[in-house]
Amino acid sequence: MTISEKTLQIQGMTCSSCASRIERTIAKMDGVEQANVNFALERSTIKYDPEKVTVHDFEEKIEKLGFHVVQEHVNFDVSGMTCSACANRIEKRINRIDGVSNATLNFALEKLSVDYNSSQVSPQDMMTAIEKMGFELLPEKDAEDKIDHKETEIKKQKHKFIISAILTFPLFWTMVAHFEFLSFIYMPEILMNPWLQLILATPVQFIIGAQFYRGAVNSLRNKSANMDVLVALGTSAAYFYSLYLAIEWVNGGKVGHPELYFEASAVIITLIVLGKLFEVRAKGKTSQAIQKLLGLQAKTARVVRGGIETEIPIEEVIAGDVILVRPGEKIPVDGEIIEGNSAVDESMLTGESIPMDKAVGDTVIGATINKNGSLQIKATKVGKDTALAQIVKVVEEAQGSKADIQRLADRISGIFVPVVVGIAIVTFLIWYFAVTPGDFRSALIPTISILVIACPCALGLATPTSIMAGSGRAAEIGVLFKGGEHLEHTQAIDTVVLDKTGTVTKGEPALTDVMIADGFVEEDVLQLVATAENQSEHPLAQAIVRGVREKGVDLGNVESFEALPGYGIQAVVNEKTILVGTRKLMREHQIDLLDYEVSMENLENEGKTAMLVAIESKIAGVIAVADTVKETSKEAIARMHELGLDVIMLTGDNTRTADAIAKEVGISHVIAEVLPEQKSDEIQKLQATSKNVAMVGDGINDAPALATANIGMAVGTGTDIAIEAADITLMRGDLNSVADAIMMSRKTMRNIKQNLFFAFFYNTVGIPIAAIGLLAPWVAGAAMAFSSVSVVLNALRLQKVKL
Secondary structure (H helix, E strand, O other): OEEEEEEEEEEOOOOOHHHHHHHHHHOOOEEEEEEEEEEOOOOEEEEEOOOOOOHHHHHHHHHOOOOOOOOOOEEEEEOOOHHHHHHHHHHHHHHHHOOOEEEEOOOOOOEEEEEEOHHHHHHHHHHHHOOOOOOOOEEOOOOOHHHHHHHHHHHHHHHHHHHHHHHHHHHHHHHHEEEEEEOOOOOOHHHHHHHHHHHHHHHHHHHHHHHHHHHHHHHHHHOOHHHHHHHHHHHHHHHHHHHHHHHHHHHOOOOOOOOHHHHHHHHHHHHHHEEEEEEEHHHHOOOOOHHHHOOOOEEEEEEOOOOOEEEEHHHHHHOOOEEOOOOOOOOOEEEEEEEEOOEOOOOHHHHOOOEEEEEOOOEEOOOOOEEEOOOOEEEEOHHHOOHHHHHHHHHHHHHHHHHHHHHHHHHHHHHHHHHHHHHHHHHHHHHOOOOOOOOOOHHHHHHHHHHHOOOOOOHHHHHHHHHHHHHHHHHHOOOOOOOOHHHHHHOOOOOOEEEHHHEEEEEEEEEEEEEEOOOOOOHHHHHHHHHHHHOOOOHHHHHHHHHHOEEEEOOEEEEEEEEEEEOOOEEOOEEEEEEEOOOHHHHHHOOHHHHHHHHHHHHHHOOOOEEEEEOOEEEEEEEEEEEEEEOOOOHHHHHHHHHOOEEEEEOOHHHHHHHHHHHHOOOOOOOOOHHHHHHHHHHHHHHHHOOOOHHHOOOOOOOHHHHOOOOEEEEEOOOOOOOOOOOOOEEEOHHHHHHHHHHHHHHHHHHHHHHHHHHHHHHHHHHHHHHHHOOOHHHHHHHHHHHHOOOOHHHHHHHHOOO
16 A cells, blocks of 8 residues: 655634644545644645545545635646657656645646645746656746747648658658559669668658657656657667668678668658647647637727827736727727717627627626727726636636546556557567568568557547537637536536526516506506606616616606505605505505406416506506516527426526416426525435436526536626636526537537547557558558547537537
C-alpha cells in the first residue's frame, strides 16, 4: 500500500474545536492513515491511501463541514507534446507534486489547468518539473495570442513538410520499382544508387525527424513510452538496416541494386509530418467558436473624460467611464444608459432577432448593436467582467475540461505503447525464427509496420476534439456547457423538470381579459381601475396599469387610496369610490356578484387571476391578469416529448393555475404548491425512481433544485447570467434550448464513440495485418497519419450541426 501526504490550507475556523471537528471527520474517512489540523497555521496535513480516497474527497468533506479549502488556479500552454501518452505523463507528474489538488491536461487544446495550494507549490515549481521531462509550460496566452500561435505552428509544420516532401519524392519514385505492374514507368538509374538515397534520406531522418528522437529520449528518460518511441524505433530500424545493406553492397563489389528501405523511413516521416499539418489546421478550426465570440467585440470605445471626447482601445475603458455610442455602432462594454433611447439588437446574446427598445436606466450589453439612436452609457462592467468575456470563459473551460469517457481513453493510451513494442518484438522473433528462419530483412518489415501504424494519436484526439467542437457549436446556439463532463452526462437525461414562472411563462403578468357590466363604459372603468392600481407596487397592479396604458387610456387623479391585504384595494378616483379585489371584498361591502361567479371560475380555470371591480357600490365588471406562456414553450415541450423525455412542471403556484398552464403547453405531469426549499426534495424523489433528471429554472430561486438534479439548466436572458448556479446556462431564455442542449450532447457523444471506433479500428485491424506481412511500412505511415486526421475531421462535423 502506497501512502501519500497532502497539506491543505483551510479558511473559516474560529477556534480549536473547529480544527478538532475537521480532524475527527477526515480521520474517519476510508483510506486515511492520519489527519492533523493546525488551528494556528490554518493548515491540515493528511496521510492517506490514494487508491481508496482522493484529495478532492477531502476538499468536498471540508466544504460540507462549512469550511473552505484555499485553492489557487493557474492555466498553462504546453509545448513539446506529440501524442496523448505525453499528455498523460505530464498530467500524472503535475498531480504528484505536493500541493497540487487537481491537474487536467487537454491534449487537443495543449492546455493544462491546475488547482493548487500556493503555500506548498508555485507555478514556477510546476514549470521546472515539466521542463525536466523535456516539455515546456508557458503562462497561458489570451485567445488572440493563441490564434497567432496556431498560425505560427501551421507555418512551421508546412515548411517541414515541403522540405521533407522534396527530399522524399525521389525515394518514393524508387518504390515504383518494387511493383511489377508499374514497371513501364521510367526509372532513372541514379535514383537506385544507395549513396544518393542515403544523402536524400539522412536529412529527413535526422533533421525533419529530430522531433521524434527528442520526444523518444525524453519519454524513455522518464520511464514511459509514447508515439515518438514507436516512430523513432520503426524509422531507425528501416534507415540503419538500409545503411548496413548499402555498406554490404559496396563490400560485395556493387553488384546489381540492393533492396533498400530508405524510402520507407523517409515516406513514413513525411506522411506523419503531413498528418500533423492537417491535424494542427483542423484543431485550430475546433476553436473557431471562441474566435467568433471574440470577433463580436468592439475594438475601440468613444469615451468622455474631463469633457473631452476621445476614442480609446476597449482594453483601456474603466468602470464609470461615460461612453458615446452612435447609431449602427457596437456597444463596447456592459453599462447603463444615462442619456438617449434606441433599439438594441441583442441577438448575439439572446437569439432574439427583434431589437429591444432601450431608454434611460436600462442596461445594455457589450458587443450588442445600437440600431437607430445616439446613446450615452455609463460603463458598469469592463474587461473580464463583461457578459461576452464570461461567455468566452465558460466555452474555454468547457473545451479544456475532461469527460469521463476521455479519462478511460487516456488510461488505455497510457499502456498502449509498451504493449505495441512488445507485440512488435514478438512478431520479429516469430518471423526470424519460424516464418522465414534467419531472414532478418523479412522479419524487419512487419515489425516496422506494427510500430508505425500503432501510434495512439487518434485515441488521444478522439474525445477532446469532439468536446471542443460540440461545446463551441452549442455556444453559438446559446447553450453554455460548464464543462465537458456536463456535455457528456446530458445525453443520459430522461426526465426534464421545468419551473413555471419565468421558464415556461414569461415571468411577468399581463392584462388578459376585461369584462364590463351593462351601464358602464369600458374606457371609464379602465381609467378608474388603472389610476387606483397605479398607487400599488404589487406586480398584478403594475400589470393592469401597463395593460390599460397600452390601450391608450390616460390616468386620472387619486383622492385617497388604501391597500387591503388579502382582499384588494379601495380608492377614491375622480370623486368616485372604487373597489378592486376578491369575492370576499365585494361581500363585505354587500355588493351582488352573482352574475359574475361563472365568469370568475372560467377565468381561474384558465390559470388567470380574476379581480372584481365595483364603482359606487355597483358591480362594474371583471378584469383578469395572467403570467402568459412564452410563445415557444408549447413547441419546445413537443420537441422534448419527441426526444423521448418525460416533462414535469414543478411550481409553487396553486394547482388550478398550474394545471391550466400545463394543459396549454402540453405537460401532463404537474407538481404544484411546492415551496422553493422543497423543490430539491421533489428532485430527489424522482432520482430515487432511477430517473436521470434535468432541472430547468432561473438559477437563483431554484438553486437548491438545480444543484440536486443530475444536470441543472439555468435560464439566463440578461447580463447576470446564472453561470455558477447550474451545469448549463440557456442564454436565450427559450425552452427550445433545453432540447438543443440534449440533442447537442447526444450528437457529441455519438461523435466521440465514432472517433473512438475509428481509433481502435485502425490499431486492432492494422496491427494483425502488419504482423502477417501484408502492410508495407509506408502504407502503415499513411494509415497512421490518416487516422488522426479522420478523427479530427469527423469531430469538425459537429460545427455544422443544425438543430
